[in-house]
Amino acid sequence: xxxxxxxxxxxxxxxxxxxxxxxxxxxxxxxxxxxxxxxxxxxxxxxxxxxxxxxxxxxxxxxxxxxxxxxxxxxxxxxxxxxxxxxxxxxxxxxxxxxxxxxxxxxxxxxxxxxxxxxxxxxxxxxxxxxxxxxxxxxxxxxxxxxxxxxxxxxxxxxxxxxxxxxxxxxxxxxxxxxxxxxxxxxxxxxxxxxxxxxxxxxxxxxxxxxxxxxxxxxxxxxxxxxxxxxxxxxxxxxxxxxxxxxxxxxx
Amino acid sequence: xxxxxxxxxxxxxxxxxxxxxxxxxxxxxxxxxxxxxxxxxxxxxxxxxxxxxxxxxxxxxxxxxxxxxxxxxxxxxxxxxxxxxxxxxxxxxxxxxxxxxxxxxxxxxxxxxxxxxxxxxxxxxxxxxxxxxxxxxxxxxxxxxxxxxxxxxxxxxxxxxxxxxxxxxxxxxxxxxxxxxxxxxxxxxxxxxxxxxxxxxxxxxxxxxxxxxxxxxxxxxxxxxxxxxxxxxxxxxxxxxxxxxxxxxxxx
Ligand SMILES: Nc1ncnc2c1ncn2[C@@H]1O[C@H](COP(=O)(O)OP(=O)(O)OP(=O)(O)O)[C@@H](O)[C@H]1O
Ligand SMILES: Nc1ncnc2c1ncn2[C@@H]1O[C@H](COP(=O)(O)OP(=O)(O)OP(=O)(O)O)[C@@H](O)[C@H]1O
Ligand SMILES: [Mg+2]
Ligand SMILES: [Mg+2]
Numbered sequence: 001x002x003x004x005x006x007x008x009x010x011x012x013x014x015x016x017x018x019x020x021x022x023x024x025x026x027x028x029x030x031x032x033x034x035x036x037x038x039x040x041x042x043x044x045x046x047x048x049x050x051x052x053x054x055x056x057x058x059x060x061x062x063x064x065x066x067x068x069x070x071x072x073x074x075x076x077x078x079x080x081x082x083x084x085x086x087x088x089x090x091x092x093x094x095x096x097x098x099x100x101x102x103x104x105x106x107x108x109x110x111x112x113x114x115x116x117x118x119x120x121x122x123x124x125x126x127x128x129x130x131x132x133x134x135x136x137x138x139x140x141x142x143x144x145x146x147x148x149x150x151x152x153x154x155x156x157x158x159x160x161x162x163x164x165x166x167x168x169x170x171x172x173x174x175x176x177x178x179x180x181x182x183x184x185x186x187x188x189x190x191x192x193x194x195x196x197x198x199x200x201x202x203x204x205x206x207x208x209x210x211x212x213x214x215x216x217x218x219x220x221x222x223x224x225x226x227x228x229x230x231x232x233x234x235x236x237x238x239x240x241x242x243x244x245x246x247x248x249x250x251x252x
Numbered sequence: 253x254x255x256x257x258x259x260x261x262x263x264x265x266x267x268x269x270x271x272x273x274x275x276x277x278x279x280x281x282x283x284x285x286x287x288x289x290x291x292x293x294x295x296x297x298x299x300x301x302x303x304x305x306x307x308x309x310x311x312x313x314x315x316x317x318x319x320x321x322x323x324x325x326x327x328x329x330x331x332x333x334x335x336x337x338x339x340x341x342x343x344x345x346x347x348x349x350x351x352x353x354x355x356x357x358x359x360x361x362x363x364x365x366x367x368x369x370x371x372x373x374x375x376x377x378x379x380x381x382x383x384x385x386x387x388x389x390x391x392x393x394x395x396x397x398x399x400x401x402x403x404x405x406x407x408x409x410x411x412x413x414x415x416x417x418x419x420x421x422x423x424x425x426x427x428x429x430x431x432x433x434x435x436x437x438x439x440x441x442x443x444x445x446x447x448x449x450x451x452x453x454x455x456x457x458x459x460x461x462x463x464x465x466x467x468x469x470x471x472x473x474x475x476x477x478x479x480x481x482x483x484x485x486x487x488x489x490x491x492x493x494x495x496x497x498x499x500x501x502x503x504x
Contacts, residue, residue, distance in 0.1 A: 010294065012264015012378035017403065041380075042262065042410065044403050093381060096348050126264035126378040128293075129345060150473035151269065151296050158294065187466050189473075214439050221402035221441075 004110070004120045005177075005246075006139040010162075011155030012126035015145040015181030018216055019242075020123035021048040023143075025225040026243035028079035032118040035073075036082045039106070039131050043085035045123040049076045050223025051084055058086020062109045063134070064095075069109045093129050102130060107138040128162060136166050141175035143246070146197065147182050148190030153197075160201075176201070177251065179242065180209040198252045205252045208241040256362070256372045257429075257498075258387040258394045262414075263407030264378035267397040267433030270468055271494075272375035273300040275395075277477040278495035280331035284370040287325070288334045291358070291383050295337035297375040301328045302475025303336055310338020314361045315386070316347075321361045345381050354382055359390040380414060388418050393427035395498070398449065399434050400442030412453075428453070429503065431494060432461040450504045457504045460493040 007020045017040070024036040038045040043053035051074060061067040062083070069083060076082040095102050110120065121143075122135045136142065144159065146152050156178075167174055178197060184190050197205045210216070211234065219229035226236045244250065259272045269292070276288040290297040295305035303326060313319040314335070321335060328334040347354050362372065373395075374387045388394065396411065398404050408430075419426055430449060436442050449457045462468070463486065471481035478488045496502065 012266070013399075014265060042407060044406065047406060048403070090380065093345070127381075128342065129379075129381070147265075149469040151300070151469075154296065154299060155294060184466075189466055189470050214436075214441055217401040217403075218441050 002114050002117060002120070003141065004114065004122075004139045006122045006124060006135040006142045007145065008124045008132060008135065008142050008159070009144050009146065009155065010126055010128045010132070010159060011152050014147045014152055015210065016126070017044045017048055017123055018220070019143065019145045019179060019181055019210070020045050020121055021220070022216075022225050022227070022239040023243060023246065024080055024119070024121050025077055025227055026239050027119050027246075028077050029227060030243060030247075032079060033116060034080045035113065035117045035120045036076065036080060037106075037120065037122040038083065038085040039089075039122050039135050040125040041085055041090035042125065043089075044220070046082065046084040047223070048220035049082055049225070051076065051082060053084050054087065056084045056086070058084035058089065060086035060088035060091065063092050063105045064088060069113060089131070092131055092134075095130065103133040103137050106134040110138055136163075136174070137170070139174070141177065144176065144178045145181040146178055146193075148180060148184060148187065148193040150189070150193070153193055176204050177206055177246065177249070178204045179206045182212045183209040184212050185209065203251050206242065206245040207250045207252060208238055208245050210238050210242060211235065254366050254369060254372070255393065256366065256374075256391045258374045258376060258391040259397065260376045260384060260387065260394050260411070261396050261398065261407065262378055262380045262384070262411060263404050266399045266404055267462070268378075269296045269300055269375050270472070271395070271397045271431060271433055271462070272297050272373055273472065274468075274477050274479070274491040275495060275498065276332055276371070276373050277301075277329055277479055278491050279371050279498075280329050281479060282495060282499075284331060285368060286332045287365065287369045287372045288328065288332060289358075289372065289374045290335065290337040291341075291374050291387050292377040293337055293342035293383075294377065295341075296472075298334065298336040299475070300472035301334055301477070303328065303334060305336050306339065308336045308338070310336035310341065312338035312340035312343065315344050315357045316340060321365060341383070344383055344386075347382065355385040355389050358386040362390055388415075388426070389422070391426070393429065395429045395431060397431050397433040398445075400432060400436060400439065400445040402441070402445070405445055405448060428456050429498065429501070430457045432457070434464045435461040436464050437461065455503050458494065458497040459502045459504060460490055460497050462490050462494060463487065
């Protein structure tokens with residue numbers, strides 16, 4: 001089956017990009033054909049994978065100028081292609097004509113490509129605007145990174161309501177996975193948040209928590225994933241497990 | 253002098269809301285008249301100060317329906333008034349008519365009020381859209397919370413370029429202050445980032461770093477600032493110092 005996963009959370013800094021970068025590489029290392037799409041004008045997934053956004057064409061060419069998305073594929077790793085954000089991606093949010101079809105630009109661009117990839121992951125900005133709408137309409141499932149704190153929990157209930165509206169509009173069920181990210185297990189607050197997630201969203205919280213660790217903050221500065229930067233670290237093992245959680249849908 | 257400060261960073265989760273909540277209360281505790289404006293549809297400043305966004309009218313009424321902003325003032329603490337985000341604030345991003353004047357809605361709404369307040373602080377969402385444009389055009393200075401990691405540094409250079417464009421458009425110098433937030437002093441990466449900030453942005457990095465501390469993550473869950481939740485904590489002392497840094501413009 002071809003899985004298309006939007007990595008979303010309108011709350012900022014919860015680890016969307018870090019989860020995306022390490023997950024796509026982890027899946028590729030297992031031999032899957034993976035396509036990573038950087039849907040954030042800040043191009044941080046692109047940077048995290050060691051690609052210079054100012055030197056390449058990207059998704060803006062597809063969404064704004066209707067180029068074929070396959071023209072924009074950059075070989076990022078073995079089994080992993082990347083569509084960079086591209087310089088003009090922020091302009092998408094300003095498209096006014098086209099009504100509902102403005103939300104379908106990415107979905108339409110991907111139609112030909114789905115067959116070639118086992119996994120397509122889309123890294124999204126911290127907003128609920130047109131870019132995220134495009135990601136959700138293009139996807140079959142969403143992966144929601146969450147930090148173990150109160151303000152993130154606030155943002156999540158809002159996000160779940162939004163996803164409910166999408167499901168109604170699409171007439172389709174969107175599978176939801178939540179992953180705890182930057183997790184500090186020894187804190188009461190973190191455990192409280194985790195318990196609330198298991199209680200309110202049964203079957204959605206993936207079993208592996210990604211711990212807060214400086215290695216994960218350092219690796220993008222080298223354009224490397226954790227599997228390249230510190231392959232024997234606890235963080236690399238956690239991401240390895242997370243890859244399996246996603247493949248097998250292992251949730252609480 | 254009446255200071256109007258936009259708390260901005262399009263990078264998510266760097267502490268804009270936490271800095272805003274604790275700074276406005278800290279200034280109010282010193283006897284200044286303070287107005288806090290929640291410009292984020294996610295209404296997290298509103299929540300952090302213990303106000304239920306779904307129970308009050310807010311900034312959407314001002315920006316969308318042209319109500320006088322003083323109608324929307326909520327007494328949040330002694331010497332501190334809040335304008336909540338309001339339910340419909342996300343709709344601002346979809347206004348298409350009005351051209352350049354769409355960026356001036358907040359500035360125009362504040363003209364009458366500036367005289368009554370020593371400090372006006374505006375908490376912004378992690379985006380560069382119309383809401384943030386409104387904040388910057390309404391302000392005389394910006395306060396940029398920053399975490400000590402690589403992806404935040406990436407976002408900062410982009411932000412500085414954007415601010416340069418604003419200054420050209422306004423024909424005005426916008427004072428810039430940077431504050432290190434969620435800082436983990438013992439990490440090499442954090443110190444590297446701090447040194448880069450001092451090197452590239454002399455005179456802008458405020459002297460007090462706000463350390464990573466669970467107390468700051470817990471306090472909004474009680475609708476309290478750090479001064480109410482844990483007034484003797486290291487975090488409260490740091491925020492107290494940060495208040496003085498802002499008042500006296502103490503930077504490296
Ligand atoms: N497990 C972790 N441990 C330590 N640092 C982390 C971890 N995961 C992410 N980070 C760091 O935390 C910051 C925020 O993470 P990231 O940029 O991935 O979040 P995001 O949700 O994509 O943010 P945005 O909303 O701005 O797109 C980054 O500097 C990143 O390097
Ligand atoms: N110094 C700190 N120590 C520990 N946790 C903190 C600290 N400052 C903020 N936090 C927590 O980190 C998370 C992100 O902070 P905050 O929401 O203030 O950032 P933000 O920049 O406003 O995010 P957004 O971009 O989503 O608006 C919140 O859950 C907050 O409670
Ligand atoms: Mg990101
Ligand atoms: Mg915020």
